[in-house]
Amino acid sequence: MTILSFLLSRQLSRNFADQNYKYNDVYHREHGALSSLNTKYAVHWLTGQFCEHRMESMFRRSMKARVRFESRLSLILVALIFGMFAITDYHLLGLTKEYYLLVTMRIVVVSLCFLLALIIGRYGNYFSKKWLHALPLWILATGIILIVPLRPESLTTQITAVVVATMAFFLLIPNLLTVVTFASLYLSVGFLAAAVLFADLSPVVTLRLALLLVMTNIVGFCALLRLENLQRKQFGLLQKERNQNRHLLKEIALRKDLEAQLRMVAERDELTGLDSRSHFMKRAKALLQRSRLEKKPFSLFMIDVDHFKKINDTWGHTHGDWVLTKIAEACAQTLRPTDVIGRFGGEEFIVALPDTGPDNAQTVAERLKKKVAELPLKEEMSEMRLSVTIGIALASTEDADLDSLITRADHSLYVGKRDGRNRVVMNREGAEEG
Numbered sequence: 001m002t003i004l005s006f007l008l009s010r011q012l013s014r015n016f017a018d019q020n021y022k023y024n025d026v027y028h029r030e031h032g033a034l035s036s037l038n039t040k041y042a043v044h045w046l047t048g049q050f051c052e053h054r055m056e057s058m059f060r061r062s063m064k065a066r067v068r069f070e071s072r073l074s075l076i077l078v079a080l081i082f083g084m085f086a087i088t089d090y091h092l093l094g095l096t097k098e099y100y101l102l103v104t105m106r107i108v109v110v111s112l113c114f115l116l117a118l119i120i121g122r123y124g125n126y127f128s129k130k131w132l133h134a135l136p137l138w139i140l141a142t143g144i145i146l147i148v149p150l151r152p153e154s155l156t157t158q159i160t161a162v163v164v165a166t167m168a169f170f171l172l173i174p175n176l177l178t179v180v181t182f183a184s185l186y187l188s189v190g191f192l193a194a195a196v197l198f199a200d201l202s203p204v205v206t207l208r209l210a211l212l213l214v215m216t217n218i219v220g221f222c223a224l225l226r227l228e229n230l231q232r233k234q235f236g237l238l239q240k241e242r243n244q245n246r247h248l249l250k251e252i253a254l255r256k257d258l259e260a261q262l263r264m265v266a267e268r269d270e271l272t273g274l275d276s277r278s279h280f281m282k283r284a285k286a287l288l289q290r291s292r293l294e295k296k297p298f299s300l301f302m303i304d305v306d307h308f309k310k311i312n313d314t315w316g317h318t319h320g321d322w323v324l325t326k327i328a329e330a331c332a333q334t335l336r337p338t339d340v341i342g343r344f345g346g347e348e349f350i351v352a353l354p355d356t357g358p359d360n361a362q363t364v365a366e367r368l369k370k371k372v373a374e375l376p377l378k379e380e381m382s383e384m385r386l387s388v389t390i391g392i393a394l395a396s397t398e399d400a401d402l403d404s405l406i407t408r409a410d411h412s413l414y415v416g417k418r419d420g421r422n423r424v425v426m427n428r429e430g431a432e433e434g
Contacts, residue, residue, distance in 0.1 A: 039051075039052075040052055040055060041055060041232075041233075041236030041239065041240070043228075043229050043232045043233060043236075046225075047177060047178055047228075048177045048224070048225045048227075048228030048229050048232070049176070049177070049178075049228070049232070050232055050236075055236075055239075057127050058239075059231075059232060059235050060125065060126035060127035061125070061127055062235065063126065064124075064125045064126075064127075066174075067124060067125065067126060067133075067174050068120060068121050068122070068124045068125075069121070070174045071117070071120045071121070071124055071133065071173065071174050071175075072117045072118070072120055072121035074172050074173045074174065075113050075114075075116060075117035075120070075136055075173065076113070076114065076117050077172075078113065078140065078168060078172070078173065079109070079110045079113035079114055079117070080110075082106060082109060082110060082113070082140065082143065083106050083107070083109075083110040085106070085161075086102065086103050086106050088157075089102045089103065089106075089151065092151060092153075092154055093151065098150045098151065101150055102147065102150050102151065105143055105146055105147075105150075106143065108143075109139055109140065109142075109143035112136070112139050113136055113139065113140065116132070116135060116136045116139075117136075119132065120132060120133065120136075126176060130176060130179060133174075133175050133176070133179060134175070134179045134182075134183060136173070137169055137173065137175065137179070137180065137183035137184075138183055138186065140165065140169075141165075141169075141183055141184075141186050141187035141190065142190075144158075144161065144162060144165055144187060144191065145187065145190040145191050145194050146194075148191065148194035148195055148198050148199065149194060149197075149198040152198045152199040152200075155195055155199045155201075158191075159209065159212070162187065162188070162191050162213070162216075163212065163213075163216050165187065166184050166187060166188065166213070166216045166217060166220055167216065167219075167220050169183055169184045169187070169220065170184065170220030170221065170223060170224045171220065171223060171224065171227075176228075177221070177224050177225055177228050180220075180224060181217075181221060184217055184220060184221075185217065188213040188214075188216070188217055191213070192206070192209060192210055192213060195209060266278070266279065267279040269342070269343040271321055271324060271325065271343075272324055272325055272328035272343050273325075273328065274328050274331075274332075274341050274342050274343045274349070275340060275341065275342035275343070276342065276343070277342060277343065277344055277345060277350075279342070280340060280341075280342025280343075280344075280350060280352070281342075281402065283340045283352070284300075284340055284342075284350075284352040284402055285402050287340060287352050287354045288352070288395060288402050288405070290354070291354050291355070291395065292395075296354070296355050297355060297356055297357040297358075297394065297395070298352070298353070298354055298355075298356065298394070298395040298405075299352075299353040299356040299357070299358075299360075299361035299392060299393070299394055299395070300350070300351070300352055300353070300392070300393045300394075300395070300405050300406065300409045301349075301350065301351035301353065301361075301365060301368075301390050301391070301392055301409065302344070302348065302349075302350055302390070302391040302392075302393075302406070302409040302410050302412070302413040303327075303331070303348065303349040303350070303351065303368075303388050303389070303390050303391075303413075304347060304348050304349075304388060304389050304390075304391075304413055304417065305323065305324070305327060305347040305348075305386075305388055306386075306387045306388060306389055306417075306421040306422055307384075307387075307421075308320065308323070308346075308347035311323055311381075311384070315380065315381060319378065319380075319381065320347075322378070323386065324343075324347065326375050327349065327372055327375070327386075327388065328341070328343070328349070330368065330371045330372050330375060331349060331351065331368065333371070334364070334367055334368045334371050335351060335353070335364065335368070336353075338354060338355075339351055339352065339353050339354070340352040350406070350409075357394075358392075358394055358426065358428065361392050361394065361426065362392070362424065362426060365390045365392055365424040365426075366424055368388075368390065369387070369388055369390060369422070369423075369424060372386055372387065372388045373385065373386060373387055373422075387421065387422035388422070389413060389416040389417050389421045389422060389423055389424075389425075390413070390416065390423075390424045390425070391409045391410060391411065391412030391413030391414070391415070391416055391425050391426075391427070392409060392412055392424065392425065392426040392427065393405050393406070393408035393409035393412060393426075393427045394426070394427065394428060408427045409427065411427060412425040412426060412427040413425070
């Protein structure tokens, strides 16, 4: 027993050390990777995009559904507002040639925006179709610029419209900062050039208008840059959290694997795969208690391999271990699934047989003894005949003490070995109850 406990403790320590090494290796490897995430999720200070191209692509893909919906909605809204200004054109121009040109231009712009809203709503994405998202901005900017030569007398109103349109480009219509910046600059420069050419502005007014447009673009740029930066930082934090969760899942899996292995070592005999002595005692006590409550018979076998020391001395411990595994297999094949088999120590095995009376116990033991005798041996061991001695103890319905039952089975085993081995001996105490 002391040797068995020592071997079990040593095996537990070895398995725990191996698993702990693997766990620490994975832990440090994962934490080393986590420490590099700060550079992986870095955002460019000017473009508001991830410095790493792969992360930027992941972010844009994650935004695909939202971008499609918001782009379609905002384009339809902007197109309707742009088209409704035809009413203002009528009040300012009446049914003139310029009015019809403006209405035609607005219809074209609105139609293109509606068409693009449908296309972007179905196919739009930032990672492969940036031009598709840029197109409506350039169309709207061109339409706003063309109003100047057709309605130069309303330049003051148009300046307000350009400021609003610029802010809408930056904040209302979803798009990348780089795309919006170029479209907004095109609108500002084009509008300023058209105003100078067709509205006959003085240098002072031109300078004021230029400063206003510059400030509008700066404010819009900074606002969208901040928004882009925040969105990507949130995405980066989400990815970090997911990475940490994956790491924790790996850690939990390693812990569970370690616990399972430790439980296996504690519950199973390493050589035979049968229940360890402590685990057998736990299961057998539960079976004995249930048999007592249900008033059913309960039998216990103590099995000893005959002349096992001679096997070890003659052919070595390797052959001895092989014999033990073969006998364990014979027990598993002969007994029922409900029977509990354990290695008691050395060359001794122990079996708990619930719902088994004296006659059945005797029959099963004889069958098991015969099965062992028929086991094929290795060629060098052919001169030997393998046999076992089995001691049987029968529990009464009043007997809940497993240790006393083991003592009686062990005594029967001793009697069998004393009388010449290779036999089944039954202690019939409690047999009347069975």
